[in-house]
Amino acid sequence: MPIRHAVVVGAGIGGLTAAIALHRRGWDVTVCERAPEPPATGAGIGLAPNALRALDAIGVDAARAAGSAIPDTMGVRRADGRRLTGAGTAEMAARYGTAPIAVPRPAFT
Template sequence: MSAVQRHAVVAGAGIGGLTAAVALHRHGWRVTVCERAAGPTAVGAGIVLAPNALRAFDTIGFDITRAAGRAVPAAMGLR
């Protein structure tokens, strides 16, 4: 008798949705990610991850240093 593979549908391809999808996939789930946007858009914004988010990435084995870009902003402001 073969095991039935579990399937998850993740709504949203943001950081939370993609992290959930990676974690489930690494635990043997078949995952479908649904995203409303046709593709990424350049908005000129950065992403800041809090320490707990970085710990969550570490917990699921995601190497954030490999995914981080090397872009240096020309200017930065805080309002």
């Protein structure tokens, strides 16, 4: 079987997750990123239950790998800070079987 090669453009969470998944399926993967290092700004990333299941499917235990905290609520805000959507994590855990987690920025660097 010939070796398959993929080029992933962008080393954000989506690009790196895709690269890990492809590599674990036997692909040779090149990840291209123009930023010389991760950004120093930002508090971290929130991972909803569906994201945690997707990471688990490729063998990444985000909570174990990076440490985590369970926020009281999760939501999306506009650039000006106005809330667009939001949900309590207890309700999310009851509906989806697991609570979302917040992974702090220092876990990425």
